[in-house]
Ligand SMILES: Nc1ncnc2c1ncn2[C@@H]1O[C@H](COP(=O)(O)OP(=O)(O)OP(=O)(O)O)[C@@H](O)[C@H]1O
């Protein structure tokens with residue numbers, strides 16, 4: 460199931476080609492999936508039960524949670540689907556919705572039940588399922604948590620008319636922004652008083668311990684204890700810095716810059732965009748507070764007028780953009 464030679468470190472190296480930063484999350488997730496698929500193989504060989512470690516990803520919107528899971532499923536060559544917890548919470552027929560998710564997983568696996576049963580299901584916006592005091596249980600996020608924890612644990616789910624998908628070996632990854640979790644974490648005691656020296660390494664270890672989200676924090680946030688208990692592995696995603704946003708636009712193989720250079724190349728034109736432009740776009744994106752999500756829109760806004768003009772002028776061989784605030788330079792042969 461895991462290709463020979465696949466190790467947590469090789470998974471991380473693959474992820475690095477597509478996902479910028481988030482090094483901690485990459486490591487945690489790679490180790491988790493590696494262990495997961497090793498356990499499946501071992502459990503199958505020895506006919507033993509599998510103790511599953513589903514994963515919780517916590518981090519702001521647009522920082523790469525979905526992208527990381529998608530990329531992960533590609534390197535593992537397993538079927539992958541995403542679902543949205545909010546839509547689960549809005550339906551009266553949660554079990555139908557869950558069935559539909561597994562149906563999609565089955566479709567992704569080419570109708571092969573065996574393959575689907577080794578897939579990954581990513582459930583986003585899990586933080587929207589928090590229990591609100593006074594809400595009738597049947598319609599609350601809490602009842603969805605109960606429904607989910609049953610399938611996360613492992614259960615046969617009827618899909619279509621005659622087929623069953625067993626969720627025992629399916630890896631569930633839940634994601635959410637968990638706005639306000641920092642405040643909850645700050646209220647509970649941190650490890651601080653042990654630090655007597657101003658030793659740098661010491662401080663790093665303490666920072667690490669203190670930045671860990673504890674099950675009790677999630678409980679306080681509004682997830683039920685049984686649910687948090689099914690998510691023993693927690694990885695946090697960091698807010699993207701300006702430098703990371705620049706790298707997102709310019710480094711990955713399929714990054715925005717490369718995509719548009721290719722479009723211009725097909726017109727016989729060489730496009731060069733100065734680093735400063737990407738920094739200016741990143742500054743705007745940071746103001747929009749949507750992580751990397753607004754980068755494409757901003758870049759397209761800049762490029763569209765040029766793409767409009769270039770085909771009318773076959774003499775243009777080169778377009779150079781130095782700044783968001785100056786006109787692009789058209790170079791003719
Ligand atoms: N760390 C990253 N590296 C490369 N690209 C990124 C990164 N983070 C975000 N992106 C870009 O932004 C888009 C949105 O990211 P993604 O869907 O992964 O966000 P998310 O964390 O799942 O957000 P949400 O919580 O809103 O679902 C991606 O398709 C990708 O183009």
Ligand SMILES: [Mg+2]
Pocket residue numbers: 524525526583
């Ligand atoms: Mg997402």
